[in-house]
Amino acid sequence: MKKLARRFSADRSGNFGIMTALLAVPVLGAAGMAVDFAHALSLRTQLYAAADAAAVGSVSEKSDAVTAAMAMKGDGSISLGKADAQKLFFAQMSGELSDIPVDLDIDVAKTTNKLNSTVTFSATVPTAFMQILGKNSIAISGTATAEYQTASFMDFYILLDNTPSMGVGATPEDVALLRNATKNGNKEGKDKDCAFACHIVSESGVEDKESYFYLARSIGATIRIDVVAKATEALMTTAKKSQVAPAQYQMAAYTFGKKSSDANLYTVSELTDDLTAVGEATKNITLMSIPSHNTPNNQTSYDNVLTSIEKKIPTGGSGMTKTDREKILFFVADGVGDSIKPTTCTKRLNGGKRCMEPIDTSYCQKLKNKNVKIAILYTTYLPLPENSFYRDWIAPFQSEIPQKMKECASPGLYFEVTPTEGISDAMNALFLKVIHRPRLTG
Template identity: 60%
Template sequence: MAILPPGFISDRSGNFGIMTALLVVPLFGAAGMAVDFAHALSLRTQLYAAADAAAVGAISEKSGAVAAAMKMSGDGTISLGKDDARNIFTSQMSGELTDVHVDLGIDVTKTANKVNSLVSFSATMPTTFMRILGRDTVTISGTATAEYQTATFMDFYILLDNTPSMGVGATATDVATMEKNTSDTCAFACHETENKNNYYNLAKKLGVSMRIDVVRQATKELTQTAKTTRVSDNQFRMGVYTFGTKAEDAKLTTISDPTVNLDQVRTYTDAVDLMTIPRQGYNNDQQTSFDSALDQMKTIITTPGDGSTSATPQKILFFVSDGVGDSEKPQGCTKKLTGKRCQEPIDTSFCQPLKNKGIRVAVLYTTYLPLPKNNWYKDWIRPFQNEIPTKMQECASPGLYFEVSMTQGITEAMKELFLKVIRAPRITS
């Protein structure tokens, strides 16, 4: 019988080595797991960044997907957006990610006035240390989404006051030149057809710019602003109207019907000119009926939509005028009459029905110029001169009024007012 050494049973000095041997595999496995997971998390972060870039970039403002959505009449999938998202995602892959196979799920859709993108990814990453524990791979996955609200579709009906008062000199220098070169110190370039030596021809000879000349050019430039601002070629339609070509048949005249062909609108606008009159004092100078023009525009402009699609555009009346009405109006004139002749600031009761219909009214007031040397002005217009801008602003929808003096640029003023219209928040519910 063997005899054990004294204290053998109570001796524990070899336990550490035994325990270490038993724990070395799980310890190394745990350390390796931390390294592998840290690596996987790093790659996952990079893949999320690529997915985010793809989701946002595929439906950015100038993207093909948004342009396609603007042309769609209904909801649906936008295949072009899927291709763009995939290309953007791939372009973000660099370093070791270029060797990793990534399964992508991409969905780009239009619903009402919103474009949504969804980019999902899944990749299998090989492990290093975790293989000790029998884990050869780690799966990384995630999803990125983005939403873009499409630009508003709008129809612009541009109503230009081309009545005789818009024949006044465009600047103080132009006014002074006309007054200096006319026997009655007249600042208006009256377009008389029965007088070959009329002041309209004189203004042309002297190189004087009339207010109507500047408005015509500003309207043409506005079509260019709309072209460079639009997201798609069908976002804006424009139509141009005047108060008529001649006083003998003064009625609303269509220069250009509303169309997305803004180059055509620009070309047609060349036809805008000062209304002709047969002779001085024709029809008691009653050629400016805002009441009639606004009534007719209310009929021409159909019921507006919310602007979410090309089939439901918002409708905007873009009204450019010096704000003084002069027409036969024996009933309802807001100022004293001369017989049946009514000279007054714009009667805003004819603006309200347009707004009640849901039409937004943008008003550019080309400041009515004081003419202290003109007796007609002193007797009839000066008494209510200060009311003119107030009434013009009252005619406009909230925030869509702009006054431009003769020292300012009408072109820039029209552009600024246009941008205010298209950037105003849209109420959808």
């Protein structure tokens, strides 16, 4: 017996089988754990996608939550957003997900001018292999967030330069067309070269059909003020489409005046939320009239017009409510002042009193000090090297013109239109830049 016992205890031939049997449970459990966890992670990823869609969709630009937030006077929770988020979340459930109970915690709330959506989910996923280890389920959870910056309530004061220099051809091709048509002057052989500006000649109310302005019309040349007028009308359509709340945007429109003998800020349209009416008013904007072709073009006083409009615009608000609106001066001009300014002109004087110079940005600063944003569309002042007046009086500071216009604008709100670009597209682009199209982040 002793010999048999020693032989049995020394025998190792069955150890592998015994060890395999002993390790089978933990090995299978570990493998099953990997499978079960991978399955749970896959479902969690799908639930995250559903939560992201719910969070973003509940505060999208055209959602009920955004509409409600724009109408709110203060901060608070938005029940419509919660209901939308829940619908959007469960709309993503399909296949295996539809059989898994999911708990949702949703919060959609406005804080100042931001709308935040938070979707938190939790669920229990049954296991398959891990049950042999006594683990019947795996808990999964996650949170998705989205933020929408509600668009501000804004008042736009559109200031359009309609002085004779805006009678320049809209493109180099138009400039060449006008120059060729006027190279011999008018019927008396005077006033050659309409390339510099095509004037409307009338101070009496009876327009002179001999004016180069009408000549431009007859030969099919487009001048800059025509393009600006059409672009301003089209801008109203963009503004209407961009609104996410009633009366979100109000517009007023002004020019530098109707005639040179009384060149003062002229109201084309008072401030109103009837954007269609503003469009109708602005499409008829035309050049300021002058008594004759020989009248010096000294009606572009940026100093005076900016001083006048500064008095029209109240101090800007936060834009968070209809009664606390942002104020924006939307300024379209070619950047060259031409006025009677004998003592403070920054460039040399013509005849001792006529001043041609870039815009004086100190007048822009007065508006900025009132929390008024200035958006500038600079309609590039085209070089006219064949014109002697241009060579003598404008060319010496040509390079300063865009620099000063950009300095006048509020940061990020400057746009230059080159001859190859469309003024209408540029005005729309600048407008959209001003209103800061709301963004979603999550």
